[in-house]
Amino acid sequence: MRALLADGPDLIGRVRSLADPMKATPTDKAPGGRSSVSEPPAPIDADLVDALAVLNRLEPWWHVTLSDYSNDREVMTWLGEVVLDRHPEVEGLRDGWSVADAMAKWGTERRTDVFAYPDDEGEGEPEAAPVREWYDPLLTLQQAAKRAKVSQRQMQRWVQKEVVTVVAQHRGPRGSVMKYVHASAVDAAGAGMRSNQQRTQFTR
Structure with missing residues (x-):
């Protein structure tokens, strides 16, 4: 739990960059303030919206000292649910989200770096990897x-x-x-x- 909370700021930044809510306004405005119906707003993935709802609630908790709450059953139970509990995806749907779910799905790094392992040189195309x-x-x-x-x-x-x-x-x-x-x-x-x-x- 401590490790997931420590990575929380990077994780929420990653998820927010994927959602890019600044590009998904209710109505795109044309010059002069007139609404343009020819270019509808870009849709935001529902998974991103749901995950952000949980991550935003945890922002005050990213850097807390967990030992201060070790005897607080209510707080630790809640943190366990929103940080550690896993919600497997079944037929494309989840019954909830946690920090662990978001970390497993998106991680904290952009998966764009391409690097060939030394043993794989010359054997096909290199694959993208998360962290060089x-x-x-x-x-x-x-x-x-x-x-x-x-x-x-x-x-x-x-x-x-x-x-x-x-x-x-x-x-x-x-x-x-x-x-x-x-x-x-x-x-x-x-x-x-x-x-x-x-x-x-x-x-x-």
């Missing part, structure tokens, strides 16, 4: 240097020369900036370095 970092993790420069078996100074040179691209960064509690790179980019840079070393050995 699940199988191409983000590494700090220190972790990247250890993975490539090079010094941190060498890793910093790769970043400066854009051999490895920094894809994310954030400021730590002491003001230091943490930079992150994809593991696949580190592996490619390491393979390129080893290839160059081998060519140098052969030419001597």
Whole structure:
């Protein structure tokens, strides 16, 4: 329950972006405020509307400390119903919605990233996957240097020369900036370095 509530803000943002209620007004307005009946409003999926009704009720609860309510039977019973209970879809219909249902159906990420697993290269078309970092993790420069078996100074040179691209960064509690790179980019840079070393050995 704690994990689902922690992901709640991202989940509700995801569902709201799918519903896009700003494009589904009762009447589309033509210039000058006149109603246009030639372009009816875009319909919103009923599942999205029903799920949002539940998620909106939970907004004050996304960041609560659950232990504060552990002895409150009424609150915990209600949270269990709207967060954890699953409502299987039967012939396209559900008898209710919960955070767990919405997470299972839509998740918190747009499923548009396309990445080919290394073992699948050359075997058909790559399939869309929800989160690239699940199988191409983000590494700090220190972790990247250890993975490539090079010094941190060498890793910093790769970043400066854009051999490895920094894809994310954030400021730590002491003001230091943490930079992150994809593991696949580190592996490619390491393979390129080893290839160059081998060519140098052969030419001597």
